[in-house]
Amino acid sequence: PAAPLFAAVDIGASSGRVIVGNIGSGEVSLEVVHRFPNGVMEHPAPEHGSLHWDLDGLFDQVLVGLAAAAEYAATVVGQIASIGIDTWAVDYGLIDADGAMAGPPFSYRDGRGAKQVVSVHERISPEQLYQTTGLQHLPFNTIYQLAAEQAAGQDLTARHALLIPDLIAFKLTGVRRAESTNASTTGLFDAVAGEWATEFLAALGLPAELFPPLVEPGDTIGTLRPEIAAHTGLPATTTVVAVGSHDTASAVAAVPAAGKNFAYISSGTWSLVGVELAIPVLSEASRLANFTNERGVDGTIRYLRNVGGLWLLSESMRSWDEAAASAGTVAPSLTELLVAAAAEPPGGPRIDVDSQEFIAPGGMPGRVRAAVHAKGGALDTRPAAVVRCILESLAAAYAATVREAAELSGQAVEVIHIVGGGSQNELLCQLTANATGLPVEAGPVEATALGNVLIQARAAGAAPATRGELRAVVAASHQCVRYLPIS
Ligand code: ADP
Ligand code: LRH
Numbered sequence: 001p002a003a004p005l006f007a008a009v010d011i012g013a014s015s016g017r018v019i020v021g022n023i024g025s026g027e028v029s030l031e032v033v034h035r036f037p038n039g040v041m042e043h044p045a046p047e048h049g050s051l052h053w054d055l056d057g058l059f060d061q062v063l064v065g066l067a068a069a070a071e072y073a074a075t076v077v078g079q080i081a082s083i084g085i086d087t088w089a090v091d092y093g094l095i096d097a098d099g100a101m102a103g104p105p106f107s108y109r110d111g112r113g114a115k116q117v118v119s120v121h122e123r124i125s126p127e128q129l130y131q132t133t134g135l136q137h138l139p140f141n142t143i144y145q146l147a148a149e150q151a152a153g154q155d156l157t158a159r160h161a162l163l164i165p166d167l168i169a170f171k172l173t174g175v176r177r178a179e180s181t182n183a184s185t186t187g188l189f190d191a192v193a194g195e196w197a198t199e200f201l202a203a204l205g206l207p208a209e210l211f212p213p214l215v216e217p218g219d220t221i222g223t224l225r226p227e228i229a230a231h232t233g234l235p236a237t238t239t240v241v242a243v244g245s246h247d248t249a250s251a252v253a254a255v256p257a258a259g260k261n262f263a264y265i266s267s268g269t270w271s272l273v274g275v276e277l278a279i280p281v282l283s284e285a286s287r288l289a290n291f292t293n294e295r296g297v298d299g300t301i302r303y304l305r306n307v308g309g310l311w312l313l314s315e316s317m318r319s320w321d322e323a324a325a326s327a328g329t330v331a332p333s334l335t336e337l338l339v340a341a342a343a344e345p346p347g348g349p350r351i352d353v354d355s356q357e358f359i360a361p362g363g364m365p366g367r368v369r370a371a372v373h374a375k376g377g378a379l380d381t382r383p384a385a386v387v388r389c390i391l392e393s394l395a396a397a398y399a400a401t402v403r404e405a406a407e408l409s410g411q412a413v414e415v416i417h418i419v420g421g422g423s424q425n426e427l428l429c430q431l432t433a434n435a436t437g438l439p440v441e442a443g444p445v446e447a448t449a450l451g452n453v454l455i456q457a458r459a460a461g462a463a464p465a466t467r468g469e470l471r472a473v474v475a476a477s478h479q480c481v482r483y484l485p486i487s
Contacts, residue, residue, distance in 0.1 A: 004081035004460055007069045008452035009062050009168065011038060011087040012247060013269040014314060014421075016058065018065025019446065020072050020080070021453030023462045027477040028453060030446055033072045034065035040107045040361060051110040051361075053164070055093060055101070059171055063232055070233040080234055081460055083172065083224075084243035084452040085165040086250045088269070089185035090142050092161045094154070095170065102154070105164065106145060109359055112152075113144035120147050123203050127287070132200070134191035134280045134293030135184070136306055139356065143187030146206060161210050165245035172240050173222030176212040179242045181249035183214060184295035191280045191293045191301070215242045217249070217297045218459040243455040244297045248272045248304075250451030251419050253297045253467065256444070256475035261414040263402045264304075265432070266447070267422025269311045271394060273401040274304025275411040286408050297455060298467060303409050307397045308353030310422050312390045313337075315364040320383055332383060340384035341391060342427045348385070349377040350393040395431035402436055416440045417480075419447035426483075433483040441480040450474055 006021045008030075018034040038058065043050040066083065073080050094102040106112065117139055121129075126137065135141060142161075149156060162170055163182045170176050183189045183196070188211070190197045201208055215221060221240045229236045244250040251266040266272040280293035280301050294302040317334065324331035332340070351371040358367060365386050372379040372389065379389055398416075406413045416438050418429055423442040433440040444450060454470045457463035464470060 002073075002077055002079035004462060005073050005078040006453045006456040006460070007066060007080050007083045008243075008449040008456075009065065009083060009085045010247065010250070010449045010452055011058060011164075012448075013088050013311075014038060016061060017449065018062065018069055019449040019453070020069050021449070021457065022076075022078065023457045023473075026473060028450060028457075028473050029477065030449060030453070031072055033068035034061070036061040036065075040109050043104075050112070051107040052104040053091065053107055055104050055164070055167065059168060062168060063228070066232040066234060080238055082239045082241040082456050084241050084456045085168050086243055086245050086247045086448060086452050087164040087168070089163070089182055089246045089248070090140055090145070092142060092145075092163045093167045094149070094156070095160045095162055095167070095176070097158055099170070099174070102159070105167070108140035108145070109361060111360065112148035113141065114139035114356070116144045116147035116151060119151075120144055120204065124200055127284075129187065129200075130287040131282055132190050132197050133187055134282050135187050136290050136292035138306060140359070141187040142185065143200070143204070146210075147204060150205070156210060157207055159210070160212050162212070163245070166212070169221050169240045172224055172228055174225050175222035177215045177221050177242070178211045178213065179245035180214050180216050181244045181295045181297065182246040183211070185246060189295075191282070191295070194295065194299065217242050217244050217455045220459075241456045241459050243452045246294065247448045248294070249296050249302065250455070251448040252276060252302055252451070253470060254444070254447040254451035254454060254474045255417045255419055256441070256471055256478060256480060257415070257417055258471075258475065259414075261412040263405060263413045263416045265398055265416060265418045265422075266420050267418050267425075267428070268309060268420040269314070270309035271307040271398065271422070272302075272304050273307050273398055274302060274405045275409055275413065277301040277303045277409055277411060281409050283408070289404050289408060291405065291408060297451075300467070303405060303411075305401045305405070307401055308358060308394065310425075312353060312358060312364060312368065312394075313387060315361060316368065316383070316386055316390070319363060319365050337383055337387050338425060338427055341387035344384055344388035346392070348392060349379050349389055350396055351389065353390070353393050353397050391425070391428050391431055394428060395435040398432050399435035402438070413438065418442045419444060421445060429481070429483045430486070433485045434487065437485050439485070440483040442483065443480045444474065444478040447474070
């Protein structure tokens with residue numbers, strides 16, 4: 001029979017890819033068969049101004065990628081056995097009984113959630129919320145976005161809220177499920193029981209059936225709808241298998257750590273900085289430090305903080321690109337910027353990368369400078385200086401977060417693993433080693449897709465059982481780059 005292959009659909013806030021994973025003799029190899037850009041889009045008139053994801057466009061790209069996966073499988077005499085889907089967290093689409101979607105999903109960068117924080121907290125106190133969900137307070141958590149739907153008069157009865165990966169799985173299979181790692185980012189999920197926090201749905205007047213039944217990573221969601229199989233050329237038997245559908249859950253599952261005493265930084269649009277635990281930390285100190293207890297694969301706890309990320313850099317670059325285009329010039333590339341930033345003197349001004357003032361798009365270099373000025377500092381307009389400020393500030397935030405994660409959880413940390421797109425940023429990795437005083441192991445870049453593939457492979461009996469063994473498969477397949485602290 002043809003060798004089983006596993007297709008990972010991994011869509012981040014800045015780009016998506018469809019990757020085919022092949023497991024063989026203790027190693028895993030990946031073939032990227034399709035890449036596509038992603039980004040927030042502003043709603044066209046008459047609703048001009050609100051921020052959304054182009055879900056229809058993304059789904060078209062998923063289909064292109066799956067067709068490419070089928071074609072690739074044929075060339076290596078393999079067969080796609082299953083598909084796993086992961087994306088960023090918290091956002092969702094509303095689906096009616098017929099499966100129709102009420103407009104493109106909102107992006108968490110839209111300000112509508114922040115406007116509902118006070119009214120939600122009047123009904124459920126922040127202490128109660130944390131006791132049950134263990135979730136970091138972020139103004140865009142699903143719970144606040146749903147309150148915004150109510151405030152806008154949106155009819156939520158007879159509808160399902162499907163988080164983005166669940167929505168894509170629904171479009172592929174017709175089956176409505178909620179995968180638990182991503183459900184844990186809603187603010188409506190009980191971190192200890194591993195179930196929906198139905199008392200909070202009731203307290204907010206949300207329908208009890210708003211979310212579909214939960215599934216765990218490794219569970220089968222359904223089989224491809226016949227028209228999707230025909231369209232993509234995938235076998236009619238291809239299943240969609242739940243993985244850590246929260247991209248960060250898949251990334252953490254594939255951190256190539258050898259022992260237990262490690263911290264991870266999943267570095268992309270955001271930086272997810274923390275440790276893996278067996279049970280949640282729901283203390284008042286943890287709430288005040290704004291740490292989250294998100295669910296990981298195998299019921300683990302991803303004890304982490306969502307720290308600002310490379311959005312600050314990519315959004316700055318977008319501004320410089322726009323300015324250069326209107327001046328008829330060309331802005332420096334990412335590589336050029338990082339080389340120039342590395343030559344800047346250390347110890348310059350820093351910003352609070354977690355500040356809410358950086359969530360919305362637009363004019364990022366100006367906002368970074370304004371934040372420096374607000375603290376009495378000065379930052380000149382040269383892109384290299386701005387990039388150095390962003391990276392120094394990120395590294396300082398990583399160091400503080402790793403220290404606090406260890407203190408609040410009691411988990412010892414001897415090494416930091418950086419995975420995701422940001423693991424290629426040598427300056428950021430070195431600054432992180434310097435700021436933490438710990439060795440940094442960088443890579444793999446595609447940890448999220450690896451975690452996605454490995455959980456599917458394990459469900460099919462093609463990968464080992466324990467998380468440690470899965471991590472060993474990643475370590476055997478990937479050479480990390482090591483950065484030692486330089487004082
Ligand atoms: P997300 O999943 O949130 O879309 P990724 O994990 O794909 O994010 O990471 C994207 C980020 O990785 C970019 O914003 C960029 O800063 C960084 N990056 C990508 N390629 C490189 C590179 N060659 N060198 C340094 N940094 C890179
Ligand atoms: C990273 C991520 C992160 C969430 C944010 C909304 O892609 O999923 O874990 O906090 O997006």
